[in-house]
Amino acid sequence: MFKTDKRNYLKKFIENHPDLNDIEKQVIQNSIVNLGRPKVWQDKELTHLAKSFQKLSLDSKLSDDGKVLLKQLHKSDWFFGILYNLKFFGN
Numbered sequence: 764m765f766k767t768d769k770r771n772y773l774k775k776f777i778e779n780h781p782d783l784n785d786i787e788k789q790v791i792q793n794s795i796v797n798l799g800r801p802k803v804w805q806d807k808e809l810t811h812l813a814k815s816f817q818k819l820s821l822d823s824k825l826s827d828d829g830k831v832l833l834k835q836l837h838k839s840d841w842f843f844g845i846l847y848n849l850k851f852f853g854n
Contacts, residue, residue, distance in 0.1 A: 769805055770798040780828035787829045790815045809836060 773795050777788060794812045797803050812837040819825040820833065 769809065770795050776832060782826055782828045782832065784824065784826050784829070786819060786824060787816070787826060789830075789834075790819075812836065814853075 773791050777783065777791055783791070790812065794808055797808050798805060813833065816825060816829055816833040816836070819829065825833065
């Protein structure tokens with residue numbers, strides 16, 4: 764996916780999930796701004812977003828809607844992790 768796709772996904776996520784708390788909204792807004800910058804890597808920014816949500820989860824400050832986004836972020840990490848590690852099983 765392109766950066767604009769992920770940026771638009773995050774914008775729609777905020778609109779569709781009004782039960783996000785203020786901290787979660789701020790973290791997502793920061794990621795949206797960073798994804799709009801030309802020299803920011805999408806994967807690095809999404810990893811930072813996932814780690815921020817994991818930290819909120821550890822501090823028991825993650826809402827149910829935040830857990831939904833964290834789950835979505837982990838699904839993509841899992842898939843790309845498999846693709847990355849496939850090179851080790853080749854000839």
